[in-house]
Structures are given as structure tokens and as C-alpha cells.
Amino acid sequence: MLSMGGDQIEEAVAHAAGVLRAGVELDWSVKARGLEWSCLETAEHIAGDLVAYAGQLTGRATEAWVPFEIAFDEGSGPADAISVIESTGGLLSAVVRTTPAGVRGYHPYPYGSADATGFAAMGTAEVLLHTYDIGQALGLDTQPPAGLCEAVLAWLFPQVMPARTPDEQWATLLWATGRGAPAGRPRLDKWRWHNALSIPAGRIALREVSPAAAADLAAGGTGGLTWIEDGPFDGTRRAAEGVTKAYASGVHRPEWGMFALVRVEDEVAVGGMGFHGPPDEEGVAEVGYDLAVGARGRGYATEALRALSDWALARPGVSALLAVIDPENEPSQAVVTRAGYTRASDREDLRAYLRRVSPAAQGGTAPQHA
Template structure:
């Protein structure tokens, strides 16, 4: 699933309401599974966090949480709590649908922000997991549609190895969040989700691709983006395929894959840039880049490479960056030198350029 939006929130809350109403006559003062709250308090948390996500987007919060909280009225019972969840989910769904592409709002992890699709994915995750916490305590089944669990894994858990043979996306999500076990995998005791990075670069934003978007690009799709000229250049498709293959193999590290270069003025993608993988044992990470032909000659790649390289060098394990070009690709060589890379000894059949930590 390329995009997380209002439809997925609506599907998730319908699942939540059906599960919780099946247990509305049970004791909601019981402790919910996996958290330190009662079932009723957990339902209050679900409604509150969905409303908070909506207000982050409508308030265009950039440096912190909008300063308010949401509580159930005193004396509210299970049916009232379910109604509150439905109302808050409807609010988030409407906000996600009407938030312009490219708008980001504050969320602490991992990079201080998320777009509407990210908040939709987080909202769906809150609904699925905390519904499970309540249902597990009250003795009812809570397995959601497989497509929702699979979409959550792709959008927020790209660091989690794919579902093993005999498993389901739901059992993998439960394992990834410390709520279940999988054969041959150690129990998870600490976890976080990962919202895709968005790195500013002058007129551009470097948008990290999810595994689902990378797979779509590799297969000839758009990756959910609008491309100048209608489609990305071949190098972006090849790099996307390599990133998705690493995800399937369980060795993908978020942040060290492919980014789309998006013009912030019109939200049009003009190229791709990224890493061939995480830093090697010597702290070197290889970069690659290309632009669609109509976007060339505007300095986009140079500015983007500076930004991506600066981001990489914020990581202590990175000591240097490497760019390889064919001898005849003078344009790519100019991009590298313009971004501060210096010529290194050739790595036949390529010319090599490097940037070292000062």
C-alpha cells in the first residue's frame, strides 16, 4: 500500500469499534495488556492521541505538541469511550484528507516531524495496537485486516524483517512492538516506529521512500509521487529496487536508502538520491543520484548532495562518503565537486570522488 490516508483510518476505526463493542459488557477496569492502564484509560488514550495528531496537522505545529489534552467525561463507560474513539478518528481522517501534500508537523521520532500520511499511519497503528491491548485483557479477538498491518509495517517499521514463512503481517507487527513472539526471533523489549525523513535542501526536500514506494518505483510505478516529465530516471528505479531487496532480506536500515528530490514549491519530484547501504566497517557510505532530464542544469543535484552528505556526517559512525561515476559522465562529476567532494584514485572502470569528515 503506497499511501496511508483517511480510508485506512476509517477502516481501522471500524475494526476497533466492532472489536470493542463485542466486549462492551465486560469489566473495563481490568488492566489492558502491554500497558499500565485500565482498558477504559487505554480507550481514553486512543481517542486523545488521535485528536492530538489531527491538531498537530491543523495547527501546523513545528517545534512541539499543541498544548492541550483530551479526557473522557467522568462516569463515561465503554460505549461512550468507543464513541469518543470514533469521533476522534473521524476528525483525524478528515484532517488527513484535507492537509496539502508536503505539509509537515511536529512529532518527536525520529526527526521531529511527519506529513499527513505519517500521521495517518501512526493513527492506524495506535488503533490496531491498543485495540489489541484492550481485547487481549477482555478475552476477545482483535486481528485486523492483513492489508492494514502490512501497510503499517512498510510505513513505520521498515527496519523490521518481513513476515517469516507461516506468519502473518499481524503476528509480525505484534512481535515488532513487544506484544508477541516469532520463531527464531528474540523477544522485543524496546521499540520505536520510524517516520520517513524529510531533509531540506534549498528549493528541494529529500523525502525518504518507504519500502512500499521503493517497490512501486522499481516495478515501473510512480512511488506515489508526481514526477517532472511523468517518470523518474532509470537510476532511481534501479536504486529503489536495491533498497526494496534489502528490506525483503531484512538488512535495510532506515535513512540509508533512497530519497526522492521534491520541489517544495509545487510538490513535483525531479530526481532520486541516496545511499547504496549503511556505512561499511570503515565508516564509508556510497552515494548515488540522478535527475529527470527536464530538471537538469538548475543546480538541484548539487544542493541536494550537500544536504544529504551533511546529514550523513551527523552520524558518528560515518567518516567519509564516496561517489562513483563513469568517465564520460561529466555532469555527475561536476555535481560531486560542487558538493565538496574531491577526486580520488580511480576505481576502474569508475572515477571516484570522496568527502571526508574534517
């Protein structure tokens, strides 16, 4: 799996320190590339992000940023700035390694929170990208390890078609953050990274599976999760393979992929649930799910499907959700029924169930889908 954690933060910081020390005698009062900050102020921003991310996790902040900042002492120069980046990078890497599974801290993009892996990815990205901004202004070579770029892309930019070769990883990350336009990709005026969504569902939390984790699941791994004894089930691995293929083809859309069903009480994954892709031209998205055998018969799937459906039907442009089930799979039919789905016209030899946007939510009559 493309790992993301304390090791990657430390690798990024070591890269940044090596790059920046080569320019320690240069004029850091000049503006960093594409920014209103000087090179020294940009270095201060890197350190500020690293310690702020650590604070969000240790403070268990859920509603807003923990209200503090760091600043260089008056008279600090480039060598001092590099030392502070190394120190704050060490803080974040240590916090990421010791943050329990399931803990999330506030971050605005895009759903108001991120887990330790998300903060590790964001911290790594901040270090690599702002080192580039400083290095470009000072005339330094800033090319980072390709593996770091690949991991950041897989964890934070699941909507971006990945690079085909190691040499293209850095150019792709620069493009995804509005810093370049490699062949075949139009320059981006606006960009946002994507932290994996977590949807609460009573005893279960639906955790969005990143392309990096999906690739590991598809290959027979755990996807970074702790699984119930007989999990994951075959359907979960097939869904992960679908996410992996969609990402490689550049058609994966965050939110409309796969979610792991994680038991809140012990952070054990018990199944998978998600979509076969984004909504079609009529606003209909197809859902699918499975549970490990040892987790069945406890209502987990119903709770999760109800929560996922509520979330999806509140999204703009979504009119209905479709579930297609084998006629002999009576337990699955019972799950969708309990989650508010009703029978629709069969799809060939399979039974179809729809849950539509309510007339009240839509402001009129719900659309009819046969």
C-alpha cells in the same frame, strides 16, 4: 502500493469498534494488557492520540505538541468510549485527506516531524495495538485485517523484515512493538517506529522513500509522488528496486536508502538520491543520484547532494562518503566537485570521489581512504 491514509484509519477504527463492542458489558476497570492504564483509560488514550495527530497537522505544529488533551466526560462507559474513538478517528482521517503535500507536523520519533502519511500510519498503529491491549485483558479476539498490518509495517517499521504470508502480518507487527516473540525473532525490550526523514536543501527537499513507496516506484508507479513530466528517470527506479529487495531481505536500514528530490515550490519530484547501503566497517557510505532530464542544469543535484552529505557526515560512525562515476559523465563529476568531493583512487574503470569528515568535526585528522 501499500496505501496509507484516511481509508486505512477508518478501516482500523471500524475493526476496533467491532472488537470492543463485543466486550461492552465486561469490566473495563481492569488494566489493559502490559499497561498501567485500565481498559477505559486505554480507550481514552486511543482517542487522545487520534485527535492530537489531527491537531498537529491542522495546527502546522513544528516545535512541540499542540498543548491540549481530550478526556471522557465523568461517568462515561465502554459504549461512550467506542463512540469517541469513532469520532476522533473520523477527524484524523478527514485531516489526512485534506492536508497538502509537503506539510509536516511535530512528532518526536525519530526526527521531530511527520507528514500526513506518517500520522495516518501512527494513528492506524495506535488503534490496532491498543485495541489488542484492551482485548487481551477482556478475552476478546483482536486479529485485524492482514493488509492493515502489512501497511503499518512498511510505513513505520522499514528496518523489520516483512512477514512472508498474510497470516504472519499481525504477529510481526506485535513483535515489532514489543508484544510477542514469534518463531525466529527474539523478544524486543525496546522499540521505536520510524517516520520518514525530510532534509531541507534550499529549493529542494530530500524526502526519504519508504519500502511501500519504493515498491511502487520499482513496479513503474509514482511512489505516491507527483513527478516532473519525464520523471522518474531509470536510475531512480533501479534505486527503488534496491530498497525493495533490501527490505524483503531484512537488511534495509532507514536513513541509508533512497530519497526523492522534491521541488519545494510546487511539490514536484525531479529525481532521486541516496545511499547504496549503510556505512561499511571503515565508516564509508556510497552515494548515488539522478535527475529527470527536464530538471537538469539547474543546480538541484548540487544543492541536494551538499545537504545530504552534510547530514550523513554528521552521523555517528561515518568517516567519508564515496561517489563512483563513469569517466564520460562530466556533469555528474561537476556536481560532486561542487558539493565538496575530491578525486580519489579510481575504482577499476570508474572515477571515485570522496568527501571526508572535516578534521574540526572529527576532533583530529581526517582518515585517509584511497
